[in-house]
Amino acid sequence: MPARTVPRVLRRHAMPYLCELDPLTGAVIRASKTTATRYERDRPGELVHMDVKKLGRIPAGGGWKARGRAAGSSARNRSVPVGFDYVHSMVDDHSRLAYSEILADEKGVTCAGFLTRAIAYFADHGIDRIERLMTDNAWAYQHSLRAVCADHAITQKFIKPHCPWQNGKVERLNRTLATEWAYRHPYTSNAERTAALAPWLENYNTDRRHSALGGHPPISRLSPT
Template sequence: MSHRNARTTFKGRLLIVQRHRAGWAHAHIAQGMGISRKCVNKWIDRYREEGERGLHDRSSRPHRCPRRTNRDVEERIVAVRQRERRGPDWIGAELGVPARTVSRVLARHQVPRLCALDPMTGEVLRNSPVTTHRYERDRPGELVHMDVKKLGRIPDGGGWRAEGQRTINHRSRATKTRLGYDYVHSLVDDHSRLAYSEILADEKGPTCAAFLERAIAYFAAHGIARIERLLTDNAWSYRWSLRQVCAEHDITQKFIKPHCPRQNGKVERLNRTLQTEWAYRQIFTSNDQRATALAPWLEHYNTRRRHSALGGHPPTSRL
């Protein structure tokens, strides 16, 4: 591709040909264009061989690349990405391929980024706003993020994921029963990514305050003796109901800018991980079965799951 200061863009090359056909000497063309006679000869010869099409930029891609990743490996990388919907760090560790190689292969095959995909179905969605401002606190407990995720309860038998959407639609019209929602409250440490989650009946102020007390105790049991700052959104239950708990534990409460949940991105990312790797990872036949699976998954997340922001290590490695 021509750079912005190039003397011979497509129009410049076409001008060389036009002046040559008008009878200009090659030396005069070169002097007028500020280029060498060798360059003039090259474009005139290419025009003779290929016509006007030969004046366009050619691809700089080599004809052969002996060190390119094997085609079978590329197919395995793409297949794992489509099946597991994981990032290059996870795929690379699973297949024994460097993460940079995985990234290049995915880009070569024009595989959409994970942020552009539906976390449940893998279908391409409209990209959401992203920010290039990334930060990480220096020590555990310096800042924690808190949020709640609402999940629809699962009816006995598994719901539409187990029985199909059409069957459930007919049944819901006949019975008109509403199962309600589970509220998954979560607290995440900014530095270590240590997470604590509970399924509760609502997201009211007293419920949030009681959850924060238990989360503080959980963090203390894992080596985070003191929480300095708490970051939440501007929900009423957070803004007014957590004051007493924060005062008792000497925690400074912070709030994100309204309508900017990405400022609380670490716990929002945990919410997405909860959905893709716990809540919707498999078909549960009852709501209790899904609730029972949360604690083992959370233990796996904190102690064994590789975290890309931590260099492929679990959160407990930073405690």
């Protein structure tokens, strides 16, 4: 059994983390978050989650994972900034269908454009009506998505400040993106990593097993299109 599967199984059976236990007695000494109750909407499109993750770009020739730490550090001209990519993502609460794009920033107009394209992507996969959109309290989300939401009759919902777990489904996707796409392979260029996102996302939606869906991929919860 893969090592990272073990804590998932333990959490599924409501077992606390070691840091929440007394090391000698095993008694629970720290309560879990009161808002950490798992929930799932009844139908696709009833609620979607949206967020952005910032990733450092990969320099030409690859970073230290491709070259090794010593070679990667010596080859890179640190006076030239590498910059960042911004991975915008949206996840359906019921089916876990995900859509992501790598964009240059996280400004309001960029977020609004991404939301428009994400709505079209979801419609192409059978989710032709999005009722609610949940995001964090970033300025771009609060002020730049209103027109798009109004055009599609979407109700905006915001998490409680400093409570990212309330947007946990897209936060979990961000973590999966990092471990299974962004940092899994020693890419030799930023373009190579960018090109690998679409195939990975297709696999995530159509083939990759999801424990919360009983071992089925997100596409299994959508009507054929």
